[in-house]
Structures are given as structure tokens and as C-alpha cells.
Amino acid sequence: MHVRMRTSLGLLWIAACRPGGDAPSAETGPPAVETAASESESEQDERPLVVVLWATDTLSARAALDGGLCGTFQAAAAGIGEVACLPGAVSPATSTSYTHARLLWPTHRVGLERRYSRPDCVAPSVLGVVASALHASITWGSDNPTFEAYPTVCDGVTTPWSWEADEPFLYDGATVLSVEEAQRPGRLAIEAVLDHARRGEPVVAYVNDYEVGGHMPRCWYDPEFPACAELFALAVASGVYPADGVARDFWLDNAAFDDLIEVVDGQSAADAAVSRALMYDTIVRQVEHYGATRTGPRFATLIQGLADAGVADRSLVVVFGDHGETPCVRHPLDGVLRCQHGSMPTEWTAQVPVAVYPASAASAWESAGLVASDGAPWSTTNLAYALVSAVGGERPTDWPAPEPIGRATSWVCGNDAGALFVSGSAAVSCTASGCGTYGWALPDGPDAVTVPVSPTPPELLPYTDGAWLSEACAL
Numbered sequence: 001m002h003v004r005m006r007t008s009l010g011l012l013w014i015a016a017c018r019p020g021g022d023a024p025s026a027e028t029g030p031p032a033v034e035t036a037a038s039e040s041e042s043e044q045d046e047r048p049l050v051v052v053l054w055a056t057d058t059l060s061a062r063a064a065l066d067g068g069l070c071g072t073f074q075a076a077a078a079g080i081g082e083v084a085c086l087p088g089a090v091s092p093a094t095s096t097s098y099t100h101a102r103l104l105w106p107t108h109r110v111g112l113e114r115r116y117s118r119p120d121c122v123a124p125s126v127l128g129v130v131a132s133a134l135h136a137s138i139t140w141g142s143d144n145p146t147f148e149a150y151p152t153v154c155d156g157v158t159t160p161w162s163w164e165a166d167e168p169f170l171y172d173g174a175t176v177l178s179v180e181e182a183q184r185p186g187r188l189a190i191e192a193v194l195d196h197a198r199r200g201e202p203v204v205a206y207v208n209d210y211e212v213g214g215h216m217p218r219c220w221y222d223p224e225f226p227a228c229a230e231l232f233a234l235a236v237a238s239g240v241y242p243a244d245g246v247a248r249d250f251w252l253d254n255a256a257f258d259d260l261i262e263v264v265d266g267q268s269a270a271d272a273a274v275s276r277a278l279m280y281d282t283i284v285r286q287v288e289h290y291g292a293t294r295t296g297p298r299f300a301t302l303i304q305g306l307a308d309a310g311v312a313d314r315s316l317v318v319v320f321g322d323h324g325e326t327p328c329v330r331h332p333l334d335g336v337l338r339c340q341h342g343s344m345p346t347e348w349t350a351q352v353p354v355a356v357y358p359a360s361a362a363s364a365w366e367s368a369g370l371v372a373s374d375g376a377p378w379s380t381t382n383l384a385y386a387l388v389s390a391v392g393g394e395r396p397t398d399w400p401a402p403e404p405i406g407r408a409t410s411w412v413c414g415n416d417a418g419a420l421f422v423s424g425s426a427a428v429s430c431t432a433s434g435c436g437t438y439g440w441a442l443p444d445g446p447d448a449v450t451v452p453v454s455p456t457p458p459e460l461l462p463y464t465d466g467a468w469l470s471e472a473c474a475l
């Protein structure tokens with residue numbers, strides 16, 4: 001088996017990186033707000049001209065670290081500025097739709113809206129709040145087709161979802177290969193941001209960079225990579241794929257991959273340990289692949305373009321993982337083998353990377369108690385508050401308070417509901433059938449197993465009966 005050398009400390013992710021990013025298609029911004037009479041020109045000049053919120057869709061903190069993505073960002077911004085890569089970030093959910101609803105609409109963290117996987121479009125999103133403060137237009141570019149459904153949900157309501165609907169970008173194993181980078185919504189968004197920057201026009205952008213951290217399909221771009229080849233050999237040997245089948249076709253066939261997971265589920269502990277290591281290597285390989293061919297170049301294009309436009313020092317770029325991917329780990333709470341992301345948040349899927357350009361912005365947000373750089377858990381939902389403060393905007397009164405540093409929550413509702421409540425170095429994990437308390441350390445390699453913690457720390461005791469999950473999801 002081919003287990004790679006891994007750094008044992010997530011703290012390397014703290015190191016300064018450097019940024020980049022772009023925005024796609026929408027040009028219909030929120031209605032411009034009249035400039036307040038008291039707002040001086042000098043105050044306006046100190047505000048960002050460009051704000052980019054960039055989701056690396058499906059990327060765990062562990063995989064980002066092992067795949068060297070922070071260093072990729074650093075190299076892209078060399079000579080232009082510093083990027084802070086913050087450890088400890090916790091996603092509010094472990095599937096795309098729930099996460100983005102809560103990140104972009106903080107109102108979705110309280111009351112009935114806690115169980116919604118899609119925005120109800122009643123309140124403005126953080127993009128709308130920031131755009132209003134900057135009198136900016138909004139650009140939206142998502143490579144993840146999940147968001148194609150949102151404009152319908154928000155039809156007729158002035159939210160970024162309806163402003164910025166992309167052309168349908170249907171994703172399957174064939175189209176993933178057929179769409180050139182130059183036509184992808186995420187890339188188009190970056191180009192649009194740079195167009196605004198060159199004209200000196202304020203712009204707020206959302207960029208979605210899909211599959212970066214191990215989302216299927218994997219390996220199709222490099223089926224001869226040792227871990228990919230060995231897992232394909234397992235698929236053939238176990239009869240889930242024909243011996244004369246083509247490896248690249250196997251990796252583009254999600255149903256065949258699901259069959260392979262069933263094979264791993266039935267393996268002995270020793271054989272499964274080998275398969276876990278191989279699965280994790282395919283994930284790290286994917287981070288490296290997209291880091292070199294898409295995410296890294298996009299970041300470099302954005303940052304260099306902002307520098308060329310003379311606005312690098314008036315730009316703010318936040319790159320975050322919306323959730324991670326699990327490399328075939330059996331959680332002790334329910335014994336379920338998880339080889340992708342799923343409903344129950346774990347240290348694999350809820351711990352995500354966050355990179356901030358310029359690093360000084362991250363420092364200011366840390367001083368304000370919104371983010372942390374020392375490894376303490378903090379919720380990525382706090383980024384909405386950070387962005388609003390960075391542009392001098394007014395926090396909507398119906399937003400709940402930010403989650404305090406050292407604590408974070410993550411939950412997914414629906415048929416396979418799961419939740420976790422993190423405090424310090426421990427977390428209560430719950431499914432609909434029960435809860436347990438486990439260590440929250442970043443897993444070190446694919447063989448790491450979540451360790452039960454006993455006794456449960458006092459601050460977590462109120463969450464061990466699962467009532468919080470039941471209430472949030474109306475179970």
C-alpha cells in the first residue's frame with residue numbers, strides 16, 4: 001500500500017498563504033443604497049473594492065493540509081500579499097446545501113429554519129448585506145450544480161440566488177470531462193470580478209470550486225496513480241467490475257464506486273485498513289490534482305489580476321471548505337462505514353480549511369473573537385459576521401449571535417440526520433438513535449479512529465440526550 005508521509009500537526013495550516021479568486025456570470029446587483037451623508041470619501045476609500053467568498057466544495061482540513069493547498073495559495077500570492085490559513089474551522093453542516101444556507105443566511109441557524117437545506121429567501125444573504133454596504137454588484141459562479149435548484153426556490157425574491165442563476169451546468173461523469181475550464185462558472189466568475197476591478201467598480205463574488213478535496217468522481221485523470229490502480233484491481237478481483245473494463249471508465253461510474261464501498265464494508269479489519277489508506281490517498285491525490293490544474297491557477301489568476309488592476313490592497317478573499325470527505329471510516333457511534341461525505345458530521349467532514357487574504361483581515365477578525373488561529377474550534381458561520389464588519393456594514397438584527405470561539409455546531413437533517421456539538425477538544429455526536437462523546441482532534445492519516453471521551457465534559461452534558469438534534473430537525 002502507498003501511504004504518504006503526513007505532517008502530524010495541523011498547525012502548519014496556520015502559515016501565511018497567498019490568495020486568488022474570480023467570479024462568474026451575474027451582473028444584477030442589489031439596488032444601490034444611497035450613500036450616507038456622514039460617510040466621508042476617505043472612509044469609502046478604506047473599504048474593500050473587491051470581496052470574494054470562495055467555496056472549495058468538498059475539502060476537509062486534513063486533506064487540504066496533506067495536499068499542500070495552503071502552500072499553493074502562498075506561492076500564487078508571492079510578492080503580492082500574505083494569506084492566513086486558519087486551523088480549527090468547523091462547517092455548520094456536512095452537505096453542500098445545508099452548509100451554504102447557513103453560511104450565507106445566518107438566520108438559518110435559529111428557529112424553524114435550522115432544518116432547511118435551502119434558503120427561504122426572506123432575509124438578505126451576507127452577499128446582499130456586503131454588496132449594499134459597498135454599493136457593489138454581485139457575481140455568482142458555481143461549478144456545483146446543486147445551486148441550479150435555488151433560483152427556483154427564490155424566484156421573484158431579491159437574493160443572490162435569483163440574481164445570479166447560471167446556465168444549467170449538469171454534472172455527471174461525462175460532462176465533468178467535456179466542460180473546459182474556460183467555460184466553467186467558477187472561472188467565469190473570476191473573470192467577471194477582474195473586469196469590475198479593472199474598471200474600479202465594487203464587486204462582491206461567490207465562487208464555487210467543485211470536487212477539490214475528493215468528491216467523486218476521483219482518479220479518472222490519473223487511473224495509474226498507485227492507490228487508484230490498486231482500488232480498481234480490488235473492484236475487478238471482487239467482481240464488481242469486469243476484468244476487461246477500463247479503469248478510467250470505472251472511476252467515472254459512481255454506481256460502480258458504490259459497489260466497491262460495499263466490498264470494503266465486508267472486508268476484514270486488516271484488509272479494510274489497507275483499503276482505507278488507499279481511499280485516503282485518492283483523496284489527497286485529488287487535492288493535489290485540482291490544486292495544480294484548477295484551484296491553484298484560479299487563485300493565481302485572481303490575485304495576480306487584482307494586483308495588475310492596482311486593487312490588491314483593496315481586496316478581500318476568503319477561501320473555505322464547505323465540508324470534507326471521509327476515506328472509509330467506521331464511526332464508533334453507529335458502526336456505519338463512511339467513504340464519502342454524508343449526514344453525520346465527523347472530524348473528517350466538519351473540520352474544514354479556511355484561507356484569508358490579506359492575512360491582516362484574519363488578524364482583525366481574531367481580535368474581534370470571530371475566528372481563531374491557535375487550533376481552537378470556531379464556526380465558519382462566523383465568516384458572515386467578519387465580512388460584514390470588514391466592509392463597515394450593518395449586521396441585520398435578526399441574525400443570531402456569532403458562535404463563540406472554542407465552540408461549534410454542525411448538523412444535517414433529513415432521513416439520516418446527524419449532529420455534533422464541539423467544545424474545546426471534545427464533541428458530542430448524535431444520530432436519531434443516540435449520542436456519544438468523542439475526541440475532536442484532527443485525524444492523523446486514514447487509520448485514525450475517533451476516540452470516546454469519558455466522562456463527558458460538563459459543558460457538553462446538556463447535548464448528550466440528542467434533544468438538540470431532534471429539536472433542530474423536528475425529528
Ligand SMILES: [Zn+2]
Pocket residue numbers: 057058095096097322323
Ligand atoms: Zn459540498
